Amino acid sequence: MYNILLAGFGGQGILFAGKQLANAGMKAGKEVSWLPSYGPEMRGGTANCSVIIDEQPIGSPLVTTPRVLLAMNLPSFKKFENKVLPGGIIICDSSLIPAKTARTDVSAYYIPATVMASEHGIEGMANVIMLGHFLKVCHLFAYDYFEQAMISSIPPKREKLIEVNKKALSLGYHYAE
């Protein structure tokens, strides 16, 4: 079972990124759930979402002890860092999180996703860069499969978003610390 917690600021595309994971899991025939935090979490507030991808029917959709944490701001990193299961994975947007985990029982990856997005002229795509790196370190989905699943969820009238999403995914996947 993969239970994944994605957390950051509202407006970073946290919920979108989570939805891409759930969607890819569903299309692969797995049981999936996606539960967002909701409420006064508009742009600038904190936002997070729980995604579970499992072979078995899913009980609680709420992820309190994630196997994978994707953190995209410092408050989220601090809040959830110690909740990650031993042997789990933490992926940080190091552009926005000037800290590293002290834990030695998890694998931690640091990728400056927000800075990379600006440098490549794809502001706002840090979330997909994070997903790219997730694919690299988690082996949950094959890269080509995930790319196709993500692209097929983009409506035809937003066709121009296909290339930027592909580029962001590739940047995240090929990033080496």
Added chain:
Amino acid sequence: MAKVLMKGNEVVAEAAIRSGCRLFFGYPITPQTEISETLAKRMPQVDGLCLQAESEVAAINMVLGASAAGARVLTSSSSPGISLKSEGISYMVGSDLPCVIVNVQRGGPGLGGIQPSQADYYQATKALGHGDMHLIVLAPASIQEVADLTMEAFDLADIYRMPVMILADGALGQMMEPVNFESRPSRQIPEKTWAAGGHGDKRKNNIINSLYIQPDELENMVVERFKRYAEIAEKEVKHEEYLTDDADIVLVSYGITARISKSAVNMARANGIKVGLFRPITLWPFPSKAIHAIGKKTKAILTVELNMGQMVSDVKLAVENACPVEFYGRTGGMLPSVEEVYKKIATMAAELK
């Protein structure tokens, strides 16, 4: 049809349209506004109407009017908005009018909060309006079930001529899961010969009314309605059991808490504690007989709810002291973790030894 990933609120809207509902009257409130948001987009595509009323009170009375004219009609709200609708709901019951009402519960009382809650259980099952009355109350626990039960609700409403409530919560409204809208076995829906939908002078006027000044006449109306309630209690009760056969402790839980409880049951089983889950799907009629049978064969029952203990009283009534009934709940919009529920199970298991 392939499965699609959708939010519970969006699924209510889509299921309503697939049930032939073409009228929605509502007023926005978190955490259910995606229902009207989706219908505002979808209804015009199917020649339907999605109308944002000036208030919840107005919305429920528009529902009453549409239903009186024979239409399938939906309204939705969250806890405080449902309270506002209660007068109109009672009028609909008193007029024997069908409709589907969705309550995506949030924390209360008062304006409360906006996070998931089950604190309206008493309201939904005991006193959703004044007078001797019931609604059928359905409690989905997954997004697929939100779809299935919403479609079922329209059929039940028309068959028994009464409002049916979908009692969900903020988590079910907001979460996404795969869903498919496969055709379900269709039920025989009686023709609405009672509807005041126009007749071109071909028959006597139908009158839709909830006022009966003569007490004997009103008593008869209520008694006749309660015969229908008895028929519903006989035919329409639904529940689901998970690992109850050899269980020493059975959790009773519905909706989103049943999901958390199921995970806790799995955790307890992994730790060698024999636990099962009983999940009421109809909250009214309540599966009292089935719970009574559970009470006779298990050592203890634990109800888990998002409130201070409401369904637990129905469980106790059903169990009739055949075994101890305990309660665990969080309220105000807090969801218990699986570990919390497991700890309560472990404590109970230790006491049983």
